Amino acid sequence: MKKIANIIAALLAGAAILGSTACSTTTRRTVDVLVIGGTTSGTSAAIAAARQGVSTLVVEPTPMLGGMLTAQGVSAIDGNDQLPSGLWNEFREALRRHYGGARALATGWVSATQFEPHVADSIFKAMAAAEPTLEVIHGYRLEAVRMKERTVTGASFLDKRGHRLEVEARTTIDATDLGEALPMSGTPYRVGMDARALTGEALAPEEANDIVQDLTVVAILKDYGEGADRTIPRPEGYDPAEFEGCCVSGGREMTPEYMLRYGRLPGGKYMINWPTKGNDCYLNVVELPWEERIEALRPAREKTLRFIYYIQTELGFRNLGIADDEFATEDGLAYLPYHREGRRLDGVVRLTLDDVAARYDRPTALYRTGVSVGDYPVDHHHACYPGGMEKIPFPPVPSFSIPAGVMIPAATEQLLVADKAISVSNLINGSTRLQPVVLLTGQAAGTLAALAVKSGCTPREVPVRSLQRALLEQKAYIAPTYDVRPDDPDFGLLQRIAATGILRLTGEPFHWANRSWFYPEEGITVGEFTRGLKDYAPQIDVEESDTPLTAAAAAGLLRRAGGTIDTPADGDRPLTRRETARMVEEALHPFDRDIDFEGNPINL
Incomplete structure (x- = not known):
């Protein structure tokens, strides 16, 4: 009997192992360029790399491509309206075709280009599908970065079911919002505000701190018609006093209707990404593990729900309900929060506020190495910091270029960084973080990765001028010329x-x-x-x-x-x-x- 019991136990153990194996699989890929994150920069990086003819894989945890513009719901473009550069211009032209022209996108007063997130997602997916050497995998998050000494050789990813994806790559791009691959690869970075002695910026604090900008969980509301009541259940902890004074911008009072028109989108929708007594929220979750971060972000999602309830009840817009055709989340809000700031790489160069404000009067001529462009002023969100924070008196700046070296780690090889984690100071991040800039920086990162692969070298060995020439061939700006556009013969x-x-x-x-x-x-x-x-x-x-x-x-x-x-x-x-x-x-x-x-x- 004892022998039979042992045999049965062994069989059961074997069945358990087989069952575990059947439920948890490992998929392997080998590619030239791996893009971690189908974010705003990750999507453009993947498309740009694939168009150079190299095999490219982008891995994204959400069902959408486009990051800020789609999965995070920030579907109102900030900046670069008069800098029709590269993939940014290509994306905007696709939006115009979809909606019937430029005027059809000027539905709100915050931007000349506003759109529904799911439409942007469909455009990005169509652009990606048109590239035969590009593969997109959804549903996996970064688990680890594969290293050989100081060289990144790929990464591993995990999905909700425990399935693993192992990717070996010649060049890897960290296109995540928060720079997730940096700590995993041992690449030096900074979080929070830089010390004045490090960056030389007069407006930087004397000592570094870990304060990051406010984040926002964006909602897309939909007009369900006159007489409709789409009021959500009263959120726990709701107090209308939390949002009193929300109909103010720049010290100027406005009607609730005008406030909501800020983020009015085509299709009878409204983007709720409102900083003034709205749904901005201070949470520093940058260094938290994935599972802990999801839970730590819950207060931001709850704040947005409370603001929606305020809009519906106190402001009287019961006909505006959470859109049922944008995000397949339990609460209907964006898949991920809009992080304005995360980790920032220590790159071969660092772009500072002074480099932008006085580009020709600096010890380095970073403007000569431009690979993407932006025109947005320095804009920080700190109103929700506990205890308050003194407003930083940012100086006016001209339009600017992003230098090539901010994408390249000072020591780690075969790794490029795009999105908001590039090597910039905390202060100038307030300009470099905007969607078109990030999209164009991703285009530069993907192009650089492909050039490195085709030349058999590391990204830092690709000549700056070679990268710039390749971008100019794509009608991408390397200098922010307001009055010289791609249709100029020169x-x-x-x-x-x-x-x-x-x-x-x-x-x-x-x-x-x-x-x-x-x-x-x-x-x-x-x-x-x-x-x-x-x-x-x-x-x-x-x-x-x-x-x-x-x-x-x-x-x-x-x-x-x-x-x-x-x-x-x-x-x-x-x-x-x-x-x-x-x-x-x-x-x-x-x-x-x-x-x-x-x-x-x-x-x-």
């Missing part, structure tokens, strides 16, 4: 010359859409030209002269700079900046000289 030329600094841009802080002007049809002085040319050719003397630059004078200076060019027959004619750029290109081909990540010319 777009590539003027972008290249702007990125050398020989002809400098004129920055202009302008409301919520800052500008940098090339002024292609305006004249240029001898003083301006010699100032920019000296950075390329140190033998040039800067002439403090307001004399208009003529073709003859330009030819003479270009020859002195080492170029080869004949003096035009009409040498006495004053040049426009466009004509000057053409002469610079003909004589020097300055963009052919590579630069390092700080913008210094190589092989002078």
Whole structure:
């Protein structure tokens, strides 16, 4: 009997093992480029890499592609309305086709481009499906990063059922909101506000702290028609006093109807992402493990539900209910919170507020290494920090470029970072975190990863100018030229010359859409030209002269700079900046000289 009992026990144990194996499987993939997260940057990175012809896999925990724009519900674009660059422009044009033109997207007053999250998701999925070398896998979250010494070799992922996905990759991109791969790979990073001594920013605190920006769990409300009552059950802990004063913006009172029009979307919907006595929430969950983070975020979801109930009952919009065709979550809210800030990489360079505010007066010329662009002012959300926090008096800034080196870790190899976790200071993160900037940075990261794979090198070994040329071929901006757009016949030329600094841009802080002007049809002085040319050719003397630059004078200076060019027959004619750029290109081909990540010319 004892022997039979032992046999039965052994059989049961074996059955348990087989059952466990049957329920928990491991899938393996080997690809050229792995993108961790189908976020805003992850989606663009994957599409950009695949379009370079390399095998690419993007792994995303939610059912949607697009991150902030879809799964997080922030479907009102902040910034870059006048910078139609690369995949951002391609995405916006697809939205316009879907809804019937640009005016159909200008439904709310916060943005000229507003849309339903599920529509953006369908556009991104169609773009991804059009790439034969791109695979998308949903439902898996990052579990671990695979390493060989200081080199990332891939990652492993886990789904809710315990199934594992193991991916081996030649280059990996961390496109997660919070920089999830950084601690797993031992890559140095920072969380919170930087110390003044680290970044040199006068507005930074004297000592570093762990304060991050407020986050928001976004809701999409839908108008169910006059007479409809879609009031949700009264949330636990609801007190209308929590949201009193919500109909105020910038110190100006408004009607509830006007407040809601802030995020009015096509399709009779409203995005609820309202900072003033609304559903912003302070929670620092960055370093929490996944399971603990989900639970820790519950107060933010509950706050949004309380705000919805306030809108329905106190403000009288019972006809506005949680949209039933956007997010398949238990509460109907966005899949993930809108994190404005998480981990920030220690990269080969760090972009600071000062680099943006005074790009031509810095020890490094990071503007020369631009790979994506933005025009949004510095915007931080700290109103919900416990005990209050003094408002930071941010200075006005011009439009700006994101440097190539912010995507590359200082030490870790075969890892690139996109989205909000790039190597920037806490302060300037308030501008670099916006959706179009992040999308374009993802495009640059995917392009860089593919170039590294095709060249058989690490991302840091890809020449900066090679990456920039590849982006220009995609009609992506490397310099934020407000008045030179992709349909300009000299777009590539003027972008290249702007990125050398020989002809400098004129920055202009302008409301919520800052500008940098090339002024292609305006004249240029001898003083301006010699100032920019000296950075390329140190033998040039800067002439403090307001004399208009003529073709003859330009030819003479270009020859002195080492170029080869004949003096035009009409040498006495004053040049426009466009004509000057053409002469610079003909004589020097300055963009052919590579630069390092700080913008210094190589092989002078």
